[in-house]
Amino acid sequence: MSSQLAATPKAFLINGEWITNPGDSFxxxxxxxxxxxxxxxxxxxxxxxxxxxxxxxxxxxxxxxDMLPHVRALLLNKIAAGIAARADELARLQMLENxxxxxxxxxxxxxxxxxxxxxxxxxxxxxxxxxPSRGNYLSxxxxxxxxxxxxxxPWNSPLTMEAQKVAPALAAGNAxxxxxxxxxxxxxxxxxxxxxxxxxxxxxxxxxxxxGATTGKWLVEHPGVRMVSFTGGTSTGRTIGxxxxxxxxxxxxxxxxxxxxxxxxxxxxxAAAENIMGGIFxxxxxxxxxxxxxxxxxxxxxxxxxxxxxxxxxxxVGLPDVEGSEMGPLASFAQRKRVxxxxxxxxxxxxxILVGGKRPVAPELQNGAYYLPTIIGGLSNKATCVREEIxxxxxxxxxxxxxxxxxxxxxxSVYGLAGGVWTANYQKAWRVARALQTGLVWINxxxxxxxxxxxxxxxxxxIGREKGLxxxxxxxxxxxxxxxxxxxxLA
Ligand code: NDP
Numbered sequence: 001m002s003s004q005l006a007a008t009p010k011a012f013l014i015n016g017e018w019i020t021n022p023g024d025s026f027x028x029x030x031x032x033x034x035x036x037x038x039x040x041x042x043x044x045x046x047x048x049x050x051x052x053x054x055x056x057x058x059x060x061x062x063x064x065x066d067m068l069p070h071v072r073a074l075l076l077n078k079i080a081a082g083i084a085a086r087a088d089e090l091a092r093l094q095m096l097e098n099x100x101x102x103x104x105x106x107x108x109x110x111x112x113x114x115x116x117x118x119x120x121x122x123x124x125x126x127x128x129x130x131x132p133s134r135g136n137y138l139s140x141x142x143x144x145x146x147x148x149x150x151x152x153x154p155w156n157s158p159l160t161m162e163a164q165k166v167a168p169a170l171a172a173g174n175a176x177x178x179x180x181x182x183x184x185x186x187x188x189x190x191x192x193x194x195x196x197x198x199x200x201x202x203x204x205x206x207x208x209x210x211x212g213a214t215t216g217k218w219l220v221e222h223p224g225v226r227m228v229s230f231t232g233g234t235s236t237g238r239t240i241g242x243x244x245x246x247x248x249x250x251x252x253x254x255x256x257x258x259x260x261x262x263x264x265x266x267x268x269x270x271a272a273a274e275n276i277m278g279g280i281f282x283x284x285x286x287x288x289x290x291x292x293x294x295x296x297x298x299x300x301x302x303x304x305x306x307x308x309x310x311x312x313x314x315x316x317v318g319l320p321d322v323e324g325s326e327m328g329p330l331a332s333f334a335q336r337k338r339v340x341x342x343x344x345x346x347x348x349x350x351x352x353i354l355v356g357g358k359r360p361v362a363p364e365l366q367n368g369a370y371y372l373p374t375i376i377g378g379l380s381n382k383a384t385c386v387r388e389e390i391x392x393x394x395x396x397x398x399x400x401x402x403x404x405x406x407x408x409x410x411x412x413s414v415y416g417l418a419g420g421v422w423t424a425n426y427q428k429a430w431r432v433a434r435a436l437q438t439g440l441v442w443i444n445x446x447x448x449x450x451x452x453x454x455x456x457x458x459x460x461x462x463i464g465r466e467k468g469l470x471x472x473x474x475x476x477x478x479x480x481x482x483x484x485x486x487x488x489x490l491a
Contacts, residue, residue, distance in 0.1 A: 009021075013192040014054055015058075015206065025040055026211065032319055032321075042209065042215060043210045051219075055176065055206055055224070060147070061201070065173065069123045069126075073124045081198070082194035084113040088106070088109075089190065094109075095328075097155070097183060097186060097331075099328040105320075112162070115451050119168050126472055129141045136486050137483055138482075140483075141480055141481075145477075146227040147227075150177050153231055155331050162188050168466070173476070175203060177208060178207045183331055188207045192205055221243055229251075229474070229475075230251065232254075234460050252474055255288070255461050257292075258293055259293065259419050260420075263300065263304055266425055268424070275420070275446040277311050279291035284329065287447075289440065295409060296397060298399045305375070309355045312395075317360050329371075346396075349385070351385065352377045353376055355372075355374065359371055371393060403428065421442070421444075438457070
């Protein structure tokens with residue numbers, strides 16, 4: 001990156017204008033190399049105010065509010081086409097900023113386009129409902145936008161998560177102020193550019209970059225924001241939830257997880273091993289649904305653990321843009337420090353590092369935030385590493401004896417986002433799937449995700465469900481309308 005480029009901070013987007021904030025910017029760092037990618041402008045309180053005001057004005061305009069559903073659908077499809085046309089650019093920006101390998105970034109850019117297409121279709125299918133009346137009237141439920149939605153996104157998968165929030169919020173008729181993570185600001189900025197080029201009216205999608213504790217907080221506190229959609233850590237989610245409660249506005253929170261991945265002794269161990277690997281090590285374990293607690297029935301424990309250790313030791317950790325790299329760095333040096341701290345806690349609590357547990361030694365990886373795929377045994381379900389979300393390439397393996405022992409351990413967590421179960425017995429699969437206190441369960445597979453299936457957590461993993469047709473309703477409020485059919489009332 002040339003020093004001239006690095007000296008010109010990236011601008012953020014308010015009311016269709018690109019704005020910089022001289023003297024207040026932050027570094028975007030490439031976690032694969034430790035180099036500064038570029039500077040990015042910080043939006044201050046006045047900028048946040050301008051973004052929310054422009055969104056509120058644009059949302060109230062007839063041009064947007066009364067847009068016919070098929071016209072709105074056309075617009076969302078144009079944004080999808082813009083994303084598809086610039087998929088390489090989007091993927092590259094994400095790779096530069098969070099270090100995910102190229103193939104995963106490309107797949108996520110394609111998924112973002114598909115998400116816009118899905119919600120375009122939703123515009124054309126979701127309507128008002130006529131409800132059973134209890135008198136001489138027509139009663140119905142209509143759905144209306146909140147107005148201004150604040151969307152706050154994390155750094156692990158900005159491409160998919162920004163599409164997952166912005167597309168349904170626009171389909172529902174809102175205007176959006178998007179605040180991406182300071183670690184991954186650029187995909188959101190490019191999405192804003194693509195949306196403008198597609199013909200989205202100015203002010204309907206604003207993107208403010210900056211730090212969470214300032215720009216993000218000011219956004220959530222702003223009286224013009226009528227709904228907040230947040231994905232990130234549970235503690236930030238709790239802070240945002242408290243502000244939303246004070247302001248009496250709805251909030252959707254997609255938070256952390258410590259998902260149990262379960263293998264019974266009758267399972268296909270090869271298939272399970274393959275999915276356990278992807279379930280924890282894809283994206284260097286920085287996934288809210290990572291299957292980070294593995295419960296294995298005692299009879300197959302040694303055999304499965306040997307399969308996993310062998311596979312983990314062969315994962316190709318490398319520069320994300322190098323062909324064949326299967327796992328890149330952590331998204332930031334701070335995140336690697338956090339992972340290292342957790343692995344140290346496991347050692348201190350009697351855990352055995354079965355593979356990994358350190359940084360790679362390859363010379364080309366020394367300047368990046370790399371950490372080897374790590375499997376830890378010998379810990380109880382009470383250990384720090386087993387209870388807390390690490391958000392890194394660390395799998396804790398625990399044996400279990402029978403189904404009731406398993407269910408008790410799997411549900412003994414403050415989290416409840418996802419879980420997986422491997423068994424050849426369909427009755428057991430059904431029983432366990434129903435007994436798990438999680439918002440999502442995979443049976444004989446893991447981390448399959450579809451935009452058409454609602455997604456969200458039980459317990460401290462969140463509130464609300466994104467995705468699916470109900471994902472549009474998340475961004476709407478219902479209105480009951482009673483219309484008398486009594487002719488006497490007309491005269
Ligand atoms: P955060 O939860 O802090 O960040 C998520 C988003 O919230 C970012 O855009 C962040 O901005 C913003 N933010 C932070 N503080 C506030 C605030 N007070 N008001 C409004 N917005 C705010 O994630 P961290 O980066 O701190 O990660 C901590 C842990 O959270 C991870 O290690 C992981 O365990 C978990 N996590 C879970 C994710 C998930 O998908 N469920 C995703 C990311 C993290 P900024 O980045 O600029 O500070």
